[in-house]
Amino acid sequence: MPDVQLVLRSTRVITPEGTRPASVTVADGRIVDVLPHDTEVPPGARLEDVGDDVLLPGLVDTHVHVNDPGRTEWEGFWTATRAAAAGGITTLVDMPLNSLPPTTTVDHLRTKREVAAARAHVDVGFWGGALPDNVEDLRPLHDAGVFGFKAFLSPSGVDEFPALDGEQLDRSMTEIARFGGLLIVHAEDPHHLASAPQRGGPKYADFLASRPRGAEVTAITTLIEQARRHGARVHVLHLSSSDALPLIAGARREGVAITVETCPHYLTLTAEEVPDGASEFKCCPPIREAANQDVLWQALADGTIDCVVTDHSPSTADLKTDDFATAWGGISGLQVSLSAVWTEARKRGHDLQDVVRWMSTATARLVGLDARKGAIAAGRDADFAVFAPDETFTVTPAALQHRNRVTAYAGRTLYGVVRSTWLRGERVVADGEFTEPTGQLLTRPS
DSSP: OOOOOEEEEEEEEEETTEEEEEEEEEETTEEEEEEOTTOOOOTTOEEEEOTTSEEEEOEEEEEEOOOTTTOTTTOOHHHHHHHHHHTTEEEEEEOSSSSSSOSOSHHHHHHHHHHHTTTOSSEEEEOEEOOTTOHHHHHHHHHTTOOOEEEESSOOSSTTSOOOOHHHHHHHHHHHHHTTOEEEEEOOOHHHHHHSOOOOSSOHHHHHHHSOHHHHHHHHHHHHHHHHHHTOEEEEOSOOOGGGHHHHHHHHHTTOEEEEEEOHHHHHOOGGGOOTTOGGGOOSSOOOOHHHHHHHHHHHHHTSSOEEOOOBOOOOGGGOOSOTTTSOOOBOOTTTHHHHHHHHHHHTTOOHHHHHIIIIIHHHHHTTOTTTSSSOSTTSBOOEEEEEEEEEEEOOGGGOOSSSOOOTTTTOEEEEEEEEEEETTEEEEETTEEOOOOOOBOOOOO
């Protein structure tokens, strides 16, 4: 066993067994043990005592649009991973679209990895993409280490990443099921969307009517039917409609391998509070009403929803016009996601153990990284966030690390300040000061 190099001590350490006072020993970037709080520090080890601040496992965000290369004016690995680190996120998985080229071939994956290698302040993995014409690329991408495959059932918003129709979904799922891969799906039905009223302009109510709950329900019904037929693993991305929850719960009871995520903006923002013309609140599927939000929280509590991820999808400010029909759809929330979820969770009677389960443990499990990430336990990577849960701050765009500081959270007062973030036993950010990037590029465990 290597000599212990670091001891992190707190009166509140979140472990799989519960929250307790502990000293966490670290050697060679891994957790050696979780010991009683007053354990003697081994000779030669450095002690970092964070007092009553909470020591929690670094978060794992499996839904981030970094947009690099190709649309780096929207975001980039340097800025996105700094924002992640500032928010207590130590691992992110990059979506295959909005970069140019998209991650839809092994060559494109190689390009993405080359760009990310020297710019990552946290660990980074990659999703592949499933397009109408790249079925033959899916197995090679899987073998090259992507964590799964993203598909759209309705237009993605960018021409280079077209949606799958029913037959194309069938072909892609057949191939992915053959090698035991994971298909992750933006589930809105295009026919349902096409039949909804489409009115341009600044009124949020008109935009909300254009993306009805039924579009998600219909698409998820299709996804469940295909997954059942093929015995495939599928994951529903950014669920906003609570109407789909009984379908998902029923499919699981039947043995369908389906998981589902939701996002901080669906859990903390409501349609009723979105000002007209404020397209920083636009995303697809949309932020819905408060009553819908209540049911999403119930589904998190009972386990129907597995995890919470950001779907951080920024753009340049000029694309966030006051016309909801034409403005870019995406919420920027990477840096404040932990605090936003914690603020609402504590109001609803949840504790930080719950938040860690949704935003670290379950997300690590989703992508097969749970042997390394997602918990403070012996053998895991020494990835931590030091968190002051009772302190508040007001979201100021100028303080964000995002390349474009347009955010729906501007002006909101949130609970929970990230004091510092640690990656494999090294502090990568503390009090706004960053080290040079030391993130690793991750591949799917074989």
